[in-house]
Amino acid sequence: MRGIRALIAIALLVGAPAAWAAPVIDCPMRDAPFSIQSPIVDILLNTDAKALVETQAGDLLKTLPPRFFSTTAPTFAAILTMEKLAAMKGTGATDLSALDAALRKIPVTPGDRIARCARYDNDRPALTLPAGRPRLLLFEKMTGFRDGPSVDAARAAFQAMAKRNGWALVVTDKGGAMRPSVLRRFDAVIWNNVSGDVLTLSQRKAFRAYLESGGGFIGVHGSAGDPATFWNWYVDNLIGARFAGHPMNPQFQDARIALSDAKSPLASGLPSEWVMNDEWYSFTANPRATGADIIATLDESTYSPVGMDGMQLRMGDHPIAWSRCVGKGRMFYSAIGHRPETYGAAPYVRMLENAIRWTGTKSACQTRPVR
Structure with missing residues (x-):
């Protein structure tokens, strides 16, 4: 419970959208370590992870046009990993082992968790269902x-x-x-x-x-x-x-x-x-x-x-x-x-x-x- 309260408090401090009755805290990859299997968008949202990728594998990010690497959903960066991008370019995943090891050393902060969960929602839509079946x-x-x-x-x-x-x-x-x-x-x-x-x-x-x-x-x-x-x-x-x-x-x-x-x-x-x-x-x-x-x-x-x-x-x-x-x-x-x-x-x-x-x-x- 203490961790949940901390996430909520931080979300409010950084200006969580008013539509969030409560911040999303159970997104699937919230606590996952940074790696070459991470969604690229999560890497780009962390200053240290982004700098590391640009230093060690910057050419991979040039495989696709810059618009594919937006950090605002919907974004192609949410359905790509560094490993997948390397495979698309024909570079073996083993070539990224040093990058993977370095990424895994970067701590996942409360701010990272909030950023990762921001593309999910808990909104309950008001649905008016007309007559008919199915x-x-x-x-x-x-x-x-x-x-x-x-x-x-x-x-x-x-x-x-x-x-x-x-x-x-x-x-x-x-x-x-x-x-x-x-x-x-x-x-x-x-x-x-x-x-x-x-x-x-x-x-x-x-x-x-x-x-x-x-x-x-x-x-x-x-x-x-x-x-x-x-x-x-x-x-x-x-x-x-x-x-x-x-x-x-x-x-x-x-x-x-x-x-x-x-x-x-x-x-x-x-x-x-x-x-x-x-x-x-x-x-x-x-x-x-x-x-x-x-x-x-x-x-x-x-x-x-x-x-x-x-x-x-x-x-x-x-x-x-x-x-x-x-x-x-x-x-x-x-x-x-x-x-x-x-x-x-x-x-x-x-x-x-x-x-x-x-x-x-x-x-x-x-x-x-x-x-």
């Missing part, structure tokens, strides 16, 4: 990369679907919505291109419990597209795949999507194949191996899966949309959706509508055979 919460909090056009297009598409189908949908960008008293009002939560670590420890616990007890989750595109992630359960158990990269030069390409599981309720009304133009994600492992039911795959022969600096992104079997049971709950993820135009493509709209109907079903999820 009841949907469209979640849009971002601390990492925010691509405004794709977020806005997805929101408009989901709102149009809700109006067309008589569903109840409300929108929030507050992590404080992830609490039992709010979540129990909804049949499914849609993560709209959410990027960055956005939930406190208590919010993570509430969200996971909601899903495992029968809630629904839909994630689109950027909700599983961060270079560095800091919640293992989310990427390894819920999504079941970690982002590897996407093509560059060109970033957006036509590719053929093939229906993988025509018997799935999520495939209802979809053509056996169709072509779209988008930013195509690859993953470090196949979600099929973690028990996901693959809804659709990419035909890698129809586009060039080559990323930054010639990085090979070929997966062979390349899932692009899948579902799974999470305890009694249901999840659906689609990696489609960077370009705003994708949210107007008839097959994709139908897939997302199917996903809402399926994840919003209240009966306990039944595991399908691994395919």
Whole structure:
């Protein structure tokens, strides 16, 4: 309790925003030592850590434009580590061992803890839920990369679907919505291109419990597209795949999507194949191996899966949309959706509508055979 009171007192002294009824003190990385696995934003917020990185690995910070290293969320610096940045540039992580050792010697101060927690929130949004079922919460909090056009297009598409189908949908960008008293009002939560670590420890616990007890989750595109992630359960158990990269030069390409599981309720009304133009994600492992039911795959022969600096992104079997049971709950993820135009493509709209109907079903999820 003494440590908590100290944090609150310091937050008030440094001018905590008036909207903070109480400072966030249970952010996941609050007490973590500085290291090459730290979010770069946390390093930049500490004068000594920043100076050390600029002295020993300053060239790495020039890998990306300066705007990527803002210390105000949302910022790309929240979804990058020095280790990940080195890998992107082709420098082995072992080259950073001296930097890592030096960073770990820098003490984590109460001010550091406050700065780290400042990008989280405990705000309880006032949500007016209209009539209709399923009841949907469209979640849009971002601390990492925010691509405004794709977020806005997805929101408009989901709102149009809700109006067309008589569903109840409300929108929030507050992590404080992830609490039992709010979540129990909804049949499914849609993560709209959410990027960055956005939930406190208590919010993570509430969200996971909601899903495992029968809630629904839909994630689109950027909700599983961060270079560095800091919640293992989310990427390894819920999504079941970690982002590897996407093509560059060109970033957006036509590719053929093939229906993988025509018997799935999520495939209802979809053509056996169709072509779209988008930013195509690859993953470090196949979600099929973690028990996901693959809804659709990419035909890698129809586009060039080559990323930054010639990085090979070929997966062979390349899932692009899948579902799974999470305890009694249901999840659906689609990696489609960077370009705003994708949210107007008839097959994709139908897939997302199917996903809402399926994840919003209240009966306990039944595991399908691994395919």
